[in-house]
Amino acid sequence: LxxxxxxxxxxxxxxxxxxxxxxxxxxxxxxxxxxxxxxxxxxxxxxxxxxxxxxxxxxxxxxxxxxxxxxxxxxxxxxxxxxxxxxxxxxxxxxxxxxxxxxxxxxxxxxxxxxxxxxxxxxxxxxxxxxxxxxxxxxxxxxxxxxxxxxxxxxxxxxxxxxxxxxxxxxxxxxxxxxxxxxxxxxxxxxxxxxxxxxxxxxxxxxxxxxxxxxxxxxxxQIFTPEAHAHAIGLSKQLGEGYVWDIDMHLSYAYWLFLANRGILFPPGFDDQWTVSIQHTQADIDHHLHVFHQFVSELTR
Ligand SMILES: Cc1ncc(COP(=O)(O)O)c(C=O)c1O
Missing domain, CATH: 3.40.640.10 (Type I PLP-dependent aspartate aminotransferase-like (Major domain))
Incomplete structure (x- = not known):
């Protein structure tokens, strides 16, 4: 430190x-x-x-x-x-x-x-x-x-x-x-x-x-190495950039449930931030963004 x-x-x-x-x-x-x-x-x-x-x-x-x-x-x-x-x-x-x-x-x-x-x-x-x-x-x-x-x-x-x-x-x-x-x-x-x-x-x-x-x-x-850090920051960037639409605050609880039902658990506080862990993988981010798009299509159907 x-x-x-x-x-x-x-x-x-x-x-x-x-x-x-x-x-x-x-x-x-x-x-x-x-x-x-x-x-x-x-x-x-x-x-x-x-x-x-x-x-x-x-x-x-x-x-x-x-x-x-x-x-x-x-x-x-x-x-x-x-x-x-x-x-x-x-x-x-x-x-x-x-x-x-x-x-x-x-x-x-x-x-x-x-x-x-x-x-x-x-x-x-x-x-x-x-x-x-x-x-x-x-x-x-x-x-x-x-x-x-x-x-x-x-x-x-x-x-x-x-x-x-x-x-x-x-x-x-x-x-x-x-x-x-x-x-x-x-x-x-x-x-x-x-x-x-x-x-x-x-x-x-x-x-x-x-x-x-x-x-x-x-x-x-041993765990939080410079490589692991670069990996997490890279995934975090992808996730952030993948959110091409904003989700209205009033829909955040529905979105939380939608994600939870598809294997993605994030903090339930509406103004809580998400932190990508070094254990997350490319597949996790792809799945997350796929579910995000699913949610948006459900809303705009
Ligand atoms: C910026 C900041 N400082 C202090 C704390 C308090 O830490 P702890 O919950 O370990 O007491 C938190 C907890 O969320 C925090 O976010």
């Missing part, structure tokens, strides 16, 4: 993406010495209180586009948590600049998925991530990339490899464990050392357990 992700000099293992973002945020607060964080509207970082805000807020509660409200995504979150989680709109560097200026000296970190992958897939506009990096640095705020979904899938070194932007901390989980529970957060020694010096606690019975470590090592060194 250190070889794949340039900003990671040191890392710690935990058990999930939720733990990775929770621990990274605590570390950032300790390093910077401030309490508040900025989270991007629509971004999902797991189910701990600080980030379970404005993940998919109801439209009547979301607030103004460029000044979104902090909307808890669950009951049971103490009411004062939202005071420390400020919500910024995605792809709006100006709004981030304003928020950090209004809260000068109060914000420890900006956490974001560099590509939003929990509200469909939203790509950063040209220059956005670079501006976020420049703005956070200027305000003395750490930048945390949540690469729980993108890490080692969109490229061997995640989004951090694809964009010329170095975050201060990176969070990883999911695919890096090859199916076993795992999480990782890492960054520069200067930040990570608060844990090494026991100023910040990082605890967990199963952190770094041998089963997950072995599965992760084998996944990264």
């Amino acid at each position: 250190v070889r794949r992700f340039a900003p990671i000099e040191q890392l710690r293992f935990c058990n999930s993406g939720t733990e990775a973002t929770m621990d990274a945020l605590r570390l950032a607060r300790a390093h910077v010495g401030r309490d508040k964080i900025v989270k991007i509207e629509g971004s999902y970082h797991g189910h701990h209180d600080a980030v379970l805000m404005s993940t998919k807020p109801p439209i009547d509660a979301a607030g103004p586009v460029s000044r979104p409200n902090s909307v808890p995504a669950s009951k049971g979150i103490p009411s004062d948590v939202k005071n420390n989680t400020i919500i910024a709109p995605y792809n709006d560097a100006e709004a981030l600049e304003r928020i950090l200026t209004e809260h000068e000296g109060e914000v420890a970190a900006v956490i974001t998925e560099a590509v939003l992958m929990n509200v469909g897939i939203m790509l950063p506009e040209e220059g956005y991530l670079e501006s976020v990096r420049e703005i956070t640095r200027r305000h003395g705020v750490l930048l945390i990339f949540d690469e729980v979904k993108t890490g080692v899938t969109v490229a061997p070194g995640g989004i951090t490899e694809l964009y010329p932007v170095e975050p201060d901390l990176i969070c990883l989980a999911k695919s890096i464990g090859g199916g076993m529970p795992i999480g990782v957060f890492g960054g520069r020694e200067e930040v990570m050392r608060h844990i090494n010096h026991q100023e910040v606690v990082h605890l967990g019975t199963f952190n770094g357990n041998p089963m997950s470590m072995r599965a992760g090592l084998v996944t990264l060194t």
Whole structure:
């Protein structure tokens, strides 16, 4: 992981993406010495209180586009948590600049998925991530990339490899464990050392357990090879390009059933993304696109 992700000099293992973002945020607060964080509207970082805000807020509660409200995504979150989680709109560097200026000296970190992958897939506009990096640095705020979904899938070194932007901390989980529970957060020694010096606690019975470590090592060194990665990206491209028509949101449940009845199971969430696995084959993609065409002909018959 250190070889794949340039900003990671040191890392710690935990058990999930939720733990990775929770621990990274605590570390950032300790390093910077401030309490508040900025989270991007629509971004999902797991189910701990600080980030379970404005993940998919109801439209009547979301607030103004460029000044979104902090909307808890669950009951049971103490009411004062939202005071420390400020919500910024995605792809709006100006709004981030304003928020950090209004809260000068109060914000420890900006956490974001560099590509939003929990509200469909939203790509950063040209220059956005670079501006976020420049703005956070200027305000003395750490930048945390949540690469729980993108890490080692969109490229061997995640989004951090694809964009010329170095975050201060990176969070990883999911695919890096090859199916076993795992999480990782890492960054520069200067930040990570608060844990090494026991100023910040990082605890967990199963952190770094041998089963997950072995599965992760084998996944990264023997299974998720550059060839396997190129294969999956190639199939993914074909699948994307094969969808020559859009399917209306209102038909997505019918489409889900249509696919399920023909041996294709994809996540039932209407705005969930599909990820091609390195185990998928050309035959899988051909079958999928064949069923897609069948569905369209049924509708237009
Ligand atoms: C971007 C992102 N971060 C964090 C998480 C939380 O990970 P976990 O479910 O392993 O706690 C998820 C889970 O979907 C995620 O998509």
